[in-house]
Amino acid sequence: xxxxxxxxxxxxxxxxxxxxxxxxxxxxxxxxxxxxxxxxxxxxxxxxxxxxxxxxxxxxxxxxxxxxxxxxxxxxxxxxxxxxxxxxxxxxxxxxxxxxxxxxxxxxxxxxxxxxxxxxxxxxxxxxxxxxxxxxxxxxxxxxxxxxxxxxxxxxxxxxxxxxxxxxxxxxxxxxxxxxxxxxxxxxxxxxxxxxxxxxxxxxxxxxxxxxxxxxxxxxxxxxxxxxxxxxxxxxxxxxxxxxxxxxxx
Amino acid sequence: xxxxxxxxxxxxxxxxxxxxxxxxxxxxxxxxxxxxxxxxxxxxxxxxxxxxxxxxxxxxxxxxxxxxxxxxxxxxxxxxxxxxxxxxxxxxxxxxxxxxxxxxxxxxxxxxxxxxxxxxxxxxxxxxxxxxxxxxxxxxxxxxxxxxxxxxxxxxxxxxxxxxxxxxxxxxxxxxxxxxxxxxxxxxxxxxxxxxxxxxxxxxxxxxxxxxxxxxxxxxxxxxxxxxxxxxxxxxxxxxxxxxxxxxxxxxxx
Numbered sequence: 001x002x003x004x005x006x007x008x009x010x011x012x013x014x015x016x017x018x019x020x021x022x023x024x025x026x027x028x029x030x031x032x033x034x035x036x037x038x039x040x041x042x043x044x045x046x047x048x049x050x051x052x053x054x055x056x057x058x059x060x061x062x063x064x065x066x067x068x069x070x071x072x073x074x075x076x077x078x079x080x081x082x083x084x085x086x087x088x089x090x091x092x093x094x095x096x097x098x099x100x101x102x103x104x105x106x107x108x109x110x111x112x113x114x115x116x117x118x119x120x121x122x123x124x125x126x127x128x129x130x131x132x133x134x135x136x137x138x139x140x141x142x143x144x145x146x147x148x149x150x151x152x153x154x155x156x157x158x159x160x161x162x163x164x165x166x167x168x169x170x171x172x173x174x175x176x177x178x179x180x181x182x183x184x185x186x187x188x189x190x191x192x193x194x195x196x197x198x199x200x201x202x203x204x205x206x207x208x209x210x211x212x213x214x215x216x217x218x219x220x221x222x223x224x225x226x227x228x229x230x231x232x233x234x235x236x237x238x239x240x241x242x243x244x245x246x247x248x249x250x
Numbered sequence: 251x252x253x254x255x256x257x258x259x260x261x262x263x264x265x266x267x268x269x270x271x272x273x274x275x276x277x278x279x280x281x282x283x284x285x286x287x288x289x290x291x292x293x294x295x296x297x298x299x300x301x302x303x304x305x306x307x308x309x310x311x312x313x314x315x316x317x318x319x320x321x322x323x324x325x326x327x328x329x330x331x332x333x334x335x336x337x338x339x340x341x342x343x344x345x346x347x348x349x350x351x352x353x354x355x356x357x358x359x360x361x362x363x364x365x366x367x368x369x370x371x372x373x374x375x376x377x378x379x380x381x382x383x384x385x386x387x388x389x390x391x392x393x394x395x396x397x398x399x400x401x402x403x404x405x406x407x408x409x410x411x412x413x414x415x416x417x418x419x420x421x422x423x424x425x426x427x428x429x430x431x432x433x434x435x436x437x438x439x440x441x442x443x444x445x446x447x448x449x450x451x452x453x454x455x456x457x458x459x460x461x462x463x464x465x466x467x468x469x470x471x472x473x474x475x476x477x478x479x480x481x482x483x484x485x486x487x488x489x490x491x492x493x494x495x496x497x498x499x500x501x502x503x504x
Contacts, residue, residue: 142334144332148395149353150303151302151329243340244339
C-alpha cells in the first residue's frame with residue numbers, strides 16, 4: 001500500500017471509528033459527543049475559534065522563528081569556535097532535560113500573562129531538535145571536502161556556505177518535522193498556564209465548563225494544525241530532494 | 251633550476267614513539283609525474299598531504315614552486331583528488347566543477363562545462379553525484395581538481411575504489427589527460443601497472459619508519475598504451491618494479 005493510500009484510509013477511518021464508538025460505547029453526549037455535534041460547534045463558533053487559533057498560530061510561528069535564529073546561530077558558532085562546544089553542551093543537556101511544564105510554572109509566576117513566557121516555552125520546544133540536528137549536519141561534512149576547500153584556500157564563509165551548509169540542510173529539514181509541529185504543541189501548553197486567548201486557553205475553559213463538544217472541536221483544530229505543519233515540512237523537504245535529484249518516497 | 255617540489259629531511263611524527271615519515275628528501279621537477287608506492291602504513295599519503303599543505307612536517311621543510319605549500323594553495327596552484335570523490339551531493343557534476351572556480355574567485359560556467367566535455371562527461375553535466383558511476387564520479391573529481399589550471403596535481407589513490415576494468419580504463423584516460431596538460435603530478439597508488447603507465451619516476455617507500463627506499467625511473471616512451479596495447483618493455487618494467495617492491499616490502503614482513 002502506498003503512503004498516500006495509507007493516509008487516505010486513516011482519514012476515512014477516524015470519523016468511522018468515532019461514529020462506531022459513540023454508537024456502541026453507550027457514553028452520554030456530554031462525555032463523548034458525536035461528530036455531528038462537534039461539526040456544529042465548529043460551524044457556529046467559527047469566528048471565536050478562528051480568533052483563538054490565530055493567536056496560537058501566531059505564538060507558535062514567532063517562537064518557532066526565534067528558535068530557528070537562536071539554534072542556527074549557536075550551531076554555526078559552535079562549528080566555527082570549537083572550544084565553545086565544551087561550554088555550551090552542559091547547558092543544553094541540563095535545559096533540554098528539565099520538564100518544560102515545570103519551567104512553564106516558573107515563568108507564570110515570573111512573567112505573568114504576557115507574550116514572553118509563551119514564546120519562551122515554544123522556543124524551548126523547538127530549539128533543541130534544531131540545534132542538535134544542525135550541529136550533527138555541520139559535522140557530517142565529508143573530510144575530503146574540507147581538504148579540497150583547504151587546498152583551494154577557500155574562505156571560512158565559502159567553506160560554510162558551499163560545503164558545510166549543504167551537508168547540514170537535510171538534517172535541518174528533518175529537525176523541522178519535530179520542531180514545527182512541536183511549536184503548535186508548545187504554544188498550546190504555554191496557553192494552559194497563562195493565557196486568556198488561544199487554543200490552550202479554550203481547552204482549559206472547555207474542560208472546566210464540561211463542554212466536551214468544544215474540547216473535541218479544539219482537538220480537531222489542533223490536530224489539523226499539527227498535521228498541516230508536518231505535511232508542509234515534508235512537502236518542502238521533498239521539493240528540496242527533487243532539486244537535488246533524489247526522488248523521495250510517498 | 252629550482253625544482254617544483256622540494257622536500258628536505260621531512261619527518262612527520264604523530265606520537266613521540268612513532269615517526270610516520272623519517273628524514274624524507276625528494277625533489278620533483280616541473281612537469282614531472284612522480285608516483286609514491288609502498289606497503290600500507292609506509293607514510294605515502296602523509297607525504298602527499300604534507301606536499302599539498304594539508305599537514306605540516308614535524309621536522310624538515312617542503313617548498314612548492316619556491317614557497318611553502320600553504321602559499322602555493324593561496325596562489326591556487328594546487329589541485330587534489332582523493333580516493334573518495336570530494337563532491338557536494340546537492341550539486342550537479344557541472345555545479346561541483348564550478349565550485350572550484352567559485353571558491354577561487356573565477357566563476358565561469360562555460361569553462362567548467364568545457365572541462366567536463368573534454369573529460370567525456372558532456373552528457374552528464376546535469377547529473378548529481380549519486381546518479382553517476384564510480385568511474386564518472388572520479389572523472390568529475392579530477393575535473394574539479396584541474397578546472398582552475400593548477401600547477402600541481404596531487405592524487406591519492408584516485409582509482410583505488412574502482413573495479414579492475416574501470417580502473418584500467420581510468421588509468422589510461424588519466425595518462426591521456428596528463429599528456430595534454432603535462433602538469434607536475436604526485437600520485438599515491440598501490441597499483442604497480444598504474445605507476446609504470448603514468449610515472450616518470452616511482453618512489454618506493456619503506457615503513458617503520460616511513461622513508462624512501464628507492465627511486466625508480468621509468469624510461470618508457472609516451473604514450474605508453476595504444477589501440478594495440480602497452481608499449482614494448484611495459485610488462486618488463488612492471489615485473490622489475492614489482493620485484494623491487496617485493497624485495498623492499500618483504501623485508502619488513504606483511
